[in-house]
Amino acid sequence: MRKIKIISTGKYLPKKIVSGIEIDRILGLSEGRSAQMSGVESRHYVEDESASEMGAYALMAALEKSELNYDDIDAILCASGTAEQALPCTAALIQRQMKRPDRSIPCFDINSTCLSFVTAMDVASSLLETSRYKTIAIVSTEIASVGLNPNEHEAYSLFGDGAAAVVVSRGSETDRSRVIHASMKTFSEGSDFCKIRGGGTRFHPSKYDGKSEIFQFSMEGRKIFKMVLENMEEFFNQSLSDANIKLEEIKFVIPHQASASGMELVRRKLKIPLEKYVDILKDHGNMIAASIPLGLHYLVASGKIARGEKIMLLGTSAGVSLGTLILEY
Amino acid sequence: MRKIKIISTGKYLPKKIVSGIEIDRILGLSEGRSAQMSGVESRHYVEDESASEMGAYALMAALEKSELNYDDIDAILCASGTAEQALPCTAALIQRQMKRPDRSIPCFDINSTCLSFVTAMDVASSLLETSRYKTIAIVSTEIASVGLNPNEHEAYSLFGDGAAAVVVSRGSETDRSRVIHASMKTFSEGSDFCKIRGGGTRFHPSKYDGKSEIFQFSMEGRKIFKMVLENMEEFFNQSLSDANIKLEEIKFVIPHQASASGMELVRRKLKIPLEKYVDILKDHGNMIAASIPLGLHYLVASGKIARGEKIMLLGTSAGVSLGTLILEY
Numbered sequence: 158m159r160k161i162k163i164i165s166t167g168k169y170l171p172k173k174i175v176s177g178i179e180i181d182r183i184l185g186l187s188e189g190r191s192a193q194m195s196g197v198e199s200r201h202y203v204e205d206e207s208a209s210e211m212g213a214y215a216l217m218a219a220l221e222k223s224e225l226n227y228d229d230i231d232a233i234l235c236a237s238g239t240a241e242q243a244l245p246c247t248a249a250l251i252q253r254q255m256k257r258p259d260r261s262i263p264c265f266d267i268n269s270t271c272l273s274f275v276t277a278m279d280v281a282s283s284l285l286e287t288s289r290y291k292t293i294a295i296v297s298t299e300i301a302s303v304g305l306n307p308n309e310h311e312a313y314s315l316f317g318d319g320a321a322a323v324v325v326s327r328g329s330e331t332d333r334s335r336v337i338h339a340s341m342k343t344f345s346e347g348s349d350f351c352k353i354r355g356g357g358t359r360f361h362p363s364k365y366d367g368k369s370e371i372f373q374f375s376m377e378g379r380k381i382f383k384m385v386l387e388n389m390e391e392f393f394n395q396s397l398s399d400a401n402i403k404l405e406e407i408k409f410v411i412p413h414q415a416s417a418s419g420m421e422l423v424r425r426k427l428k429i430p431l432e433k434y435v436d437i438l439k440d441h442g443n444m445i446a447a448s449i450p451l452g453l454h455y456l457v458a459s460g461k462i463a464r465g466e467k468i469m470l471l472g473t474s475a476g477v478s479l480g481t482l483i484l485e486y
Numbered sequence: 487m488r489k490i491k492i493i494s495t496g497k498y499l500p501k502k503i504v505s506g507i508e509i510d511r512i513l514g515l516s517e518g519r520s521a522q523m524s525g526v527e528s529r530h531y532v533e534d535e536s537a538s539e540m541g542a543y544a545l546m547a548a549l550e551k552s553e554l555n556y557d558d559i560d561a562i563l564c565a566s567g568t569a570e571q572a573l574p575c576t577a578a579l580i581q582r583q584m585k586r587p588d589r590s591i592p593c594f595d596i597n598s599t600c601l602s603f604v605t606a607m608d609v610a611s612s613l614l615e616t617s618r619y620k621t622i623a624i625v626s627t628e629i630a631s632v633g634l635n636p637n638e639h640e641a642y643s644l645f646g647d648g649a650a651a652v653v654v655s656r657g658s659e660t661d662r663s664r665v666i667h668a669s670m671k672t673f674s675e676g677s678d679f680c681k682i683r684g685g686g687t688r689f690h691p692s693k694y695d696g697k698s699e700i701f702q703f704s705m706e707g708r709k710i711f712k713m714v715l716e717n718m719e720e721f722f723n724q725s726l727s728d729a730n731i732k733l734e735e736i737k738f739v740i741p742h743q744a745s746a747s748g749m750e751l752v753r754r755k756l757k758i759p760l761e762k763y764v765d766i767l768k769d770h771g772n773m774i775a776a777s778i779p780l781g782l783h784y785l786v787a788s789g790k791i792a793r794g795e796k797i798m799l800l801g802t803s804a805g806v807s808l809g810t811l812i813l814e815y
Contacts, residue, residue, distance in 0.1 A: 159616055207688050233672075238573060243633070243685035244703070245567075245677055245804035246597045253674035261717075263670035264805060265605045269594035270574045276594045283612040287488055289668070300687035304572070339618070341592035343562075345582035348574055355691060356572035358629035359536050362684060362691040362701040372691040374573070388590075475574035476593060 162328030167218030196417020200317025200442035212298035213254030236277035271474035317442030338400030491657030496547030525746020529646025529771035541627035542583030565606035646771030667729030
């Protein structure tokens with residue numbers, strides 16, 4: 158039993174909104190083509206915002222909606238697929254943006270690419286269960302726009318920037334909120350299907366011209382779809398079976414917002430009813446690890462989910478990894 | 487109580503050894519100057535090795551020394567301050583290098599810069615305690631050499647490359663091996679003292695010439711020392727007091743191998759006897775997050791530490807963070 162209660166959620170979306178038509182213009186496509194390809198009609202792109210600023214704004218927004226304040230938080234976990242700097246970790250930079258130097262709470266990053274938030278919730282539930290921490294801020298903050306390759310139309314059409322934050326604690330003795338089951342698999346023979354090769358120690362920026370495509374996101378969409386579809390059904394059914402839960406008992410499934418076609422293929426394969434399937438792709442694009450917590454935020458903020466109801470987070474990520482986390486809200 | 491048993495440890499050091507004299511030559515210093523500045527007489531630099539290869543070799547070495555094999559591992563945590571690629575996470579790349587595509591175990595990265603291994607041990611102890619995983623491979627693999635700035639003599643003299651891996655499980659019912667206490671603080675008003683600004687989303691490689699110093703490690707040594715010294719004594723004493731343990735009961739303290747002068751200042755300030763203080767700096771340099779598990783590896787491999795004895799991991803990192811983890815081996 159790993160008790161974890163979602164106390165509150167918050168988001169920050171960059172001020173600048175970029176329509177599909179603007180993407181069409183950048184890529185030299187006919188009007189409507191990028192939205193048709195990706196299912197994304199508009200997304201946010203940063204102008205002057207940094208990842209840590211967005212993360213701090215999202216956390217402040219989450220705290221505003223709760224009875225807690227920043228003094229109650231005893232750790233910041235940044236759960237993002239991209240980093241603000243090569244060093245130090247983004248969580249420390251988010252702490253700095255909170256502008257409370259008296260609060261020297263521990264900061265670290267958890268990264269499993271687009272699954273980072275799901276992994277962080279999973280890890281946080283163990284950290285709370287063992288009383289290592291009492292109240293944790295999990296922040297996913299992503300800037301995808303800087304790494305897109307205009308020669309890869311599908312991927313370029315797909316991504317957006319933004320941040321989401323979720324404050325979690327163990328809850329009271331009578332709270333039933335908990336992780337019912339979590340599961341993850343990494344199929345690293347596909348680690349090359351979805352990547353940004355450069356920027357780290359292998360293809361270090363000092364060895365390449367800044368214009369090199371090596372620093373841009375590259376995706377072999379068909380290969381990654383094939384790998385996900387081949388493994389997802391068994392993985393998903395095993396998760397439900399291990400959790401001893403039927404899909405009918407789950408109120409909402411929040412999938413990673415990979416792409417409209419990818420999400421729909423997965424939904425059909427897993428026979429998830431449309432009304433259960435949280436879809437925020439159209440106005441946000443794929444926001445890497447921030448997609449799932451943003452979906453969760455909209456569920457919570459809209460009042461669509463009530464305490465005692467069950468949610469499944471269903472992630473796919475570069476790696477290639479699959480992840481589920483079934484929780485009672 | 488968080489039971490965690492160190493089953494085995496392993497290392498990989500790059501084939502190429504670089505002496506202090508070679509560093510003197512590169513930097514145009516008089517012979518012996520770089521070793522005098524940093525306390526590092528030689529270190530390893532990668533030639534053809536990647537971070538994920540080194541990590542996999544270290545893990546293979548750890549497994550060879552144990553009764554377990556790779557089939558017993560049910561998660562790979564990469565605990566490094568540097569990443570191999572901007573995306574996906576390094577743990578997935580390490581799994582790939584294990585060349586066992588049938589083993590689709592979960593992979594994710596934990597990053598608190600030089601404290602990453604300490605954080606990963608801390609997190610792993612909770613994951614084991616809640617039975618989320620049974621046996622975890624923690625791998626720290628770092629390539630510092632690609633990001634050094636020849637205009638920053640002190641930092642250039644200091645760093646080395648390499649990897650260390652530690653396999654942990656919960657142990658048997660009768661095992662006493664456990665985390666006695668773990669503590670971390672992040673003082674992010676110092677997040678600028680020790681950094682690689684570029685490479686992430688803020689100073690993206692596409693916006694800079696590859697020769698830009700923005701992609702190189704930069705350290706304000708004095709400021710970071712001052713911040714560490716101002717906070718370390720209280721932090722350290724609080725850790726001992728929270729653990730209800732006296733320094734005399736601890737057999738070995740494994741500090742982050744920050745620099746000879748930094749380590750000595752901390753040791754004196756904390757009144758840690760020389761014979762308790764693990765120092766592997768001279769032949770390895772500062773290996774970022776791999777320094778502490780490599781120190782642990784040498785303790786274990788040399789038979790200097792026995793079951794039932796207590797060890798303290800004592801980290802400092804960019805962020806700026808302090809961390810301790812007191813464990814019964």
